[in-house]
Amino acid sequence: DVKVTQSSRYLVKRTGEKVFLECVQDMDHENMFWYRQDPGLGLRLIYFSYDVKMKEKGDIPEGYSVSREKKERFSLILESASTNQTSMYLCASSLWGRDEAFFGQGTRLTVV
Amino acid sequence: KQEVTQIPAALSVPEGENLVLNCSFTDSAIYNLQWFRQDPGKGLTSLLLIQSSQREQTSGRLNASLDKSSGRSTLYIAASQPGDSATYLCAVRPGGGATNKLIFGTGTLLAVQP
Numbered sequence: 001d002v003k004v005t006q007s008s009r010y011l012v013k014r015t016g017e018k019v020f021l022e023c024v025q026d027m028d029h030e031n032m033f034w035y036r037q038d039p040g041l042g043l044r045l046i047y048f049s050y051d052v053k054m055k056e057k058g059d060i061p062e063g064y065s066v067s068r069e070k071k072e073r074f075s076l077i078l079e080s081a082s083t084n085q086t087s088m089y090l091c092a093s094s095l096w097g098r099d100e101a102f103f104g105q106g107t108r109l110t111v112v
Numbered sequence: 113k114q115e116v117t118q119i120p121a122a123l124s125v126p127e128g129e130n131l132v133l134n135c136s137f138t139d140s141a142i143y144n145l146q147w148f149r150q151d152p153g154k155g156l157t158s159l160l161l162i163q164s165s166q167r168e169q170t171s172g173r174l175n176a177s178l179d180k181s182s183g184r185s186t187l188y189i190a191a192s193q194p195g196d197s198a199t200y201l202c203a204v205r206p207g208g209g210a211t212n213k214l215i216f217g218t219g220t221l222l223a224v225q226p
Contacts, residue, residue, distance in 0.1 A: 006155075032215075043216040043226060045199075058213065090155055101214060102205075103156035 003027070004104040006091050012110045019078040021107050023091030032074035033101070034058075034066065041092065049074055050069040081111045113131050113193050114139045114206055118217035125192055126225050133187040133220045135202035142203040146214065147187050150199045159187070159200075164207070192224045 003043040007022035025032065033048040035058075045058030047066040055066050063085060074093075076087055091104040125131050126136045135145070144163045160176040161170045162185065168177040175188040185202055196218040199221045203214040 006154075026123070040218070042218040043203075043214075045213055048213070091157075100161045102158060102197055103148070105155040108153065 004091055004093050006089075006104040006107050008109050009105065010108050010110075011112060013078075014078065015044075015077075015082060015111055017081050017111075019081050019109070019111075021076040021078075021089055021091075021109070023073050023074045023076070023093075023104055025074075025093040025102070026028050026072065027093070027095070027100075028071065029093040029095050030071075031094045031096065031099075032068065033094075034064075034074070035090045035092065036060070036089055037046050037088040037106075073105050084093045085109065086111045113187070113208070114142075114204060114215050116204055116215050116217040118200075118202060118220050120220060122221040122223075124223040124225060127192060127194060129130050129224075130188070131192055132165060133189070133200050133202075135185040135187070135217055137183045137185075137204045137215075139206070141207040142180065143184050143207045145176075145178055145202060145204050146219070147174075147185075148201045148203065150201060150219070152199075154156075156201065172202050174216050189200050189222075194224050197222055197224050 004025045013019050034046040035043045036048045037043045044060050049055045049068040089107045092101045094101045117136045137172040146161045147159040150156050162169050162178045173190040179184045201219045202218045
């Protein structure tokens with residue numbers, strides 16, 4: 001079974017802090033994704049990566065950056081956390097861009 | 113712009129009932145469609161993936177159909193159980209150059225009463 005693991009289930013951070021959300025997949029997938037999920041807005045794509053060191057912006061990249069130094073790991077970085085970044089963050093991976101996507105368990109981030 | 117809609121937003125049924133969840137999308141040019149389940153506070157679990165060339169997919173008590181020309185998919189759950197209670201999400205993968213991106217509906221919250 002594909003396993004996508006996010007480093008934290010819950011995080012509480014202060015406004016202005018630099019925040020790292022980590023995601024690791026164990027199936028040698030080429031593509032990895034970061035989404036955020038908010039009530040009434042559904043899931044929205046922040047960034048995705050189709051290869052090591054490659055990344056593309058999704059629909060809402062503002063305030064975020066990403067890093068993919070190794071194939072299995074994709075990090076989401078909040079350079080200076082703000083309260084409007086309080087959300088559920090979901091990481092996903094797929095073998096190729098068009099294939100079935102598998103999600104991690106989610107990280108509930110609260111910025112105070 | 114592709115938009116995905118799921119109706120109803122919430123559904124409550126007694127245990128044992130067969131039920132249908134609906135998903136509609138505005139642009140029929142899709143590569144595939146995927147159904148997910150999400151338990152409260154958790155991530156998404158993939159249920160079924162239907163390619164654009166397929167009409168349906170089955171897994172256990174679940175059957176998903178796809179009518180691309182009319183922009184509709186349904187998820188049929190047979191003999192529902194309390195453990196089926198969750199939010200069900202559909203997502204389409206656009207055709208053309210944007211195939212890396214999944215576009216999600218806002219989900220149907222299902223409650224199966226014992």
